[in-house]
Amino acid sequence: MRILIAPDKFAGTMTAAEAASAIADGWRRAREDDATAELPLADGGPGFLDVLEAALPGAARRTVDARDPLGRPVTADYLRDGDTAYVESAATCGLHLLTAAERDPRRTTTYGLGQVLAAAVEAGAKRVVVGLGGSATNDAGAGMLTVLGYTCRDLAGEAIPYGGAALASCTSIDGLPRTRGVEFVAATDVDSPLLGPHGATYMFGPQKGAQESDLPFLESALTNFAEIAERDLGPAGASGWPGAGAAGGLGLALFLLGGHRASGAKLTCEAVGLDAAVAEADLVITGEGSFDAQSLRGKLAAEVAAAAASHDKPCLVLAGKSDLDEHPELAGVHSVAGLLGSVGEAMRAPVEGLRALAESVARDWR
Template structure:
C-alpha cells in the first residue's frame, strides 16, 4: 500500500495589536512559534496589521524595511519620550516616504488614568516627529492617527511646525484644547517644504458637533460633560481661524470627514493641504494583504478584545470578510471574546479563542494571566490549533 503525503498548508497570520500587552508583530511571532511547535512543515506567512494607531510604524517597518530614525520628542504633558520616523525609498512618490505615528508622542497609553485631561494635553510632540520627517527630504509624510490623548485640533503640532496660535493681545496660547477658546490668529508659516501630507485613519468624524472630536472621543480621554462642551466650542473657534489664516486650508474644514480624527489632528493636517486616507486600506496595500490571502489555506487574525465593535469596520472584520469572500476559514485569537458565534460566523469568522478562557476563565484568574502571559498563551493556543487544522 502506498502512503499518501498531503501537501503542507499555507497559514496566514495577520493580527492587530493586543493593546497594552503585545504589538502586532509580537502577536504574529507568538502565534507562528506555536504553530511551528506542532506543524513545522507548514508554510507560515506573517502580515501584522495596524489601522494607523499604536504600532503603525512597527508594522510598516517589518513589512517595508527602510530606516527607523529615533527622535527625541515629548509626550502629551511635555515630558521627554522617544519616537521614530520610518523612512522608506518610494519610487511611486518620486523619492522617499516617511511614516510617523501620533500615538508615540500623544498617545493615551503614555498617561496614567489620573493624568488624562484633554483640556491640557498637547500634540506638540507629534509636530516634532513630523518636522523631523520633513527634514529627511521625504516627498511624502504619512501620519498614523489613533489612540491619542489630545483634543487640541493639532494646535501643538502646528506650533512645532512653526505656526503658533495667538490670543487677541498677540501672545502665544498655552498648550491644550481648552486654551483654544481664546484663539484669535496664527503667527508664522508652517515649515513643511511642500511635502505631501497624508493622515492614515479610519475615523471619519467631523471636527465639531454631536459626532465631533470632543463629543465622541473626549470622555475616554478624561473629559467631563462640561469639558466636552468647552472643548467643542474651542475647536469650532480654532477651525474658523485655520480656514481664515492658512491659505492651504479647504473650505468647510470643521465638517470634513476625518477632521475630528485624533482629537482634531485630522483637521490640522487637512488645513496644511493634506488628505485623509484609510489606515486599514493603506497598510493592507503596503504589506500585500490581498495577495497573501489569495495564497492562504487558513487565515489567523486577532486583537485584544473581540467584541461587537470588532465586526463593525475594525481590522478583524476586514480580514474575516476577505477570507469569507475567498471561501477560506478564518480563526480569531483575542485576549477576551464576547462576540456571539452566529454574529461572528456571518462576518466570516470560523472559530474564536480567548486568552482569558485559555488561562481558566475570569473566575480562576484568567484575566490577570492574559495580561501578564499573553505571548505564552497565544503560543499554546496556536500549537493546539495546528493539531486541529494542519494536514
C-alpha cells in the same frame, strides 16, 4: 491546513508580532500538522513603523529629539524610504507615554509630533505619511501646527496655551506653514469626523483620561477651534471629513495643511502583501485587544476580514475582549475574556491567555 495569522497589536499588552506568535503557538498545540504563517500588521497606531520597516527593505530609521504629550523630552523615530517619510504620531503623543494618573486631554499636546514632521521636512522628504492612532491628545493638532509655522491666538492676541482645553479661547490663527510644499497623508485607524457622537471627544476622550464631565467642554473647545481654523486656514467643512477626528483631531490639522486621508490599515496591508498571503491560505486569523464597534470604522481587523472575503476564505477574530459576537464577513469572533471569564483574568497573563484561546479555537475548528 495553511493558516495565515495577521493580527494588529493588543494595545497595552502585546505588539502585533507578539500576538501573532502567541496565536501560532496556541494553534499548533492543537493542530501540529497545520502550517502557520505570521504577518503582523498595523493600522496607523503604535507598531506602524515596525510593520513598514519590515516590508520596505530600503527604508532607514532616523531619530529626532522631541517632546511627549506633557512637554517632556522624548526621542522619536521616523522611517525614510526614498522621498517618503513615515511618521508614527504615537511616538510623541501616544497614550503609552503617560501613566494612568497623567492622562488628561485637557492638557496634552501634539507639539512633539510637529517637531518630528519639521525634521522630516527639513531633511528633504517630499511626502510625509503620518500614522494616526493611540494618541493621548484632543487638541486637533494645534500643538503640531505651532511648530509648523502657525500661531493660535486668544482675544488679546496672545498665543493660547497647549492642550485641548485651551482651544476654547482661540479666536484667530495666523502664520505661514514651514512645510516646503510637502504632501501630507493622514494614515488613520478610524474614519471618524472631528465632532459629534462618533468624533474625537465623545468616542475616544474617555480612554485618554477625560472625565464624563469634561466631555461637553472639550467638544465645545474643538467646535470653536474647527470654526476658527476653517475660517482662517480652510478648507471649509474639513472638520466633517472622514478621519478628521482621528488621533484627537490630528486628521483635521493635516487636512488644514493640504493633506489627504488614506486608510492606515489598507496602506500597511498593501505594503506587506496581505492580498497575496490571503490567496495562499486556507484560513485567515486576525485580532486586536478590543474588538468592538470602532473596529468596523477603518481598523485593521475589518481590512483583513474584507481581504479574506474577497478570496472567499474564512476569517476568524481572536481578541482580548469583544463587544461583538459576529460580523457578516467573519467565520467567528472569540475573546480571551470570554474564555477565561473576565477582562481581569484576560489581562493577568495576556500572552498565555491568547495562546490558550487559539488552542481552544483550533480544537473546535472544522
